[in-house]
Amino acid sequence: SQQGEEDPQALSIQEGENATMNCSYKTSINNLQWYRQNSGRGLVHLILIRSNEREKHSGRLRVTLDTSKKSSSLLITASRAADTASYFCATDAFYFGSGTKLNVKP
Amino acid sequence: NAGVMQNPRHLVRRRGQEARLRCSPMKGHSHVYWYRQLPEEGLKFMVYLQKENIIDESGMPKERFSAEFPKEGPSILRIQQVVRGDSAAYFCASSDRDSGGEKLFFGSGTQLSVL
Numbered sequence: 161s162q163q164g165e166e167d168p169q170a171l172s173i174q175e176g177e178n179a180t181m182n183c184s185y186k187t188s189i190n191n192l193q194w195y196r197q198n199s200g201r202g203l204v205h206l207i208l209i210r211s212n213e214r215e216k217h218s219g220r221l222r223v224t225l226d227t228s229k230k231s232s233s234l235l236i237t238a239s240r241a242a243d244t245a246s247y248f249c250a251t252d253a254f255y256f257g258s259g260t261k262l263n264v265k266p
Numbered sequence: 267n268a269g270v271m272q273n274p275r276h277l278v279r280r281r282g283q284e285a286r287l288r289c290s291p292m293k294g295h296s297h298v299y300w301y302r303q304l305p306e307e308g309l310k311f312m313v314y315l316q317k318e319n320i321i322d323e324s325g326m327p328k329e330r331f332s333a334e335f336p337k338e339g340p341s342i343l344r345i346q347q348v349v350r351g352d353s354a355a356y357f358c359a360s361s362d363r364d365s366g367g368e369k370l371f372f373g374s375g376t377q378l379s380v381l
Contacts, residue, residue, distance in 0.1 A: 191368060202270070202357055202372030203309070248308055250370075254322070256301070258308040 165257045166249055172263040179236040181260040183249030184229075190252050192225060194234050197246045197259070206234075206247075241266040268293070270360050271340075272373035280381050285345040285352070287376045291360030298341040299359045299370065300326075300333060309357060315341060316363075345378075353380045 166183050173179055183192070191210045195203040209216045209225045209232065216223045222235040236243055239262075246259040271290040279285050291298050296317045301309040311325040315335040326333065330348075335341040345352055355377050359370040 193369070195370075195372075200355075200375075200377075202374045203359075203370070204372070205369045208368060252368075254299070254311050254314065256309040256311070 166247070166260045168260060169258070170261045170263070172265065173239055175239060175241055175264055175266050177239055177264075179239050179243070179262055179264070181234045181247050181262070183232045183234070183257060185232075185249075185251045185255075186230065188227075192232050192252075193250045194221075194223060194232075195248045195250060195256075197248065199245075203248065236262075239264045270358060270371050270373035272356075272358050272376050274376060275374065276377045276379070278379045278381060279348050281349055282347050285348050285378055285380075287343040287345075287356050287358075287378070288340045289343070289358030289360075289373060290340040291358075292362075292371050295360035295362050295371070297321075297361045297363045298335050299361070300341070300343050301357045301359070303355045303357060303375075312343070348378075348380045350380050353378055 166181055189211055191208055193208045194206045196206055197203045207218050207221055207223050209223050211227055220237045225232045241264050244264045246261045248256045248259045250256045270292055273288050298315045300312040302312055303309050313326045313333045314322040318337050330346045332344045355375045357372055357375045359372045361370050
């Protein structure tokens with residue numbers, strides 16, 4: 161299975177702090193995507209990084225990809241209470257991990 | 267330009283009944299994906315369809331579950347003879363892979379409850 165696996169499973173931080181989530185996967189990929197899910201809602205696409213890219217930025221989001229270690233990280237800088245959600249990585253858009261539940265305390 | 271539409275939002279069925287979940291992809295998208303999510307868990311891939319074709323159904327149980335995406339109309343995920351273990355949120359997503367789009371756009375999901 162190519163399924164991504166995130167860690168930590170849960171993360172609780174104060175508003176203004178940075179949040180880092182990690183994702184590991186098992187086989188070679190074409191791309192890796194990060195999604196966000198608010199409780200009970202559908203997922204929203206955040207960022208896509210291709211296998212030939214090492215780092216990508218979008219606003220307060222920074223994603224890195226290390227294909228040699230089969231891992232990716234998502235960094236959210238200067239977190240806000242509104243960032244509270246579950247974050248999932250997906251390999252080639254098919255296989256999702258179990259997610260990191262982020263709680264940002266105001 | 268409506269997003270991915272799923273209906274119903276909530277579906278209650280008794281054991282043994284049939285559940286039909288509908289998904290209308292975003293306009294112009296011809297690729298549809300179905301996922302199942304249990305509480306506090308990630309999304310489990312079930313099936314990937316393109317208009318009139320099933321591309322990958324490796325995540326779908328062999329029995330009782332079927333999916334279609336006809337030339338006209340929404341994609342349908344059908345669960346026959348539902349059991350309590352089928353209770354979950356079912357999400358549909360669409361993409362524009364024909365034009366190179368790899369991003370998934372998700373619907374709000376159907377929460378299936380089996381009594």
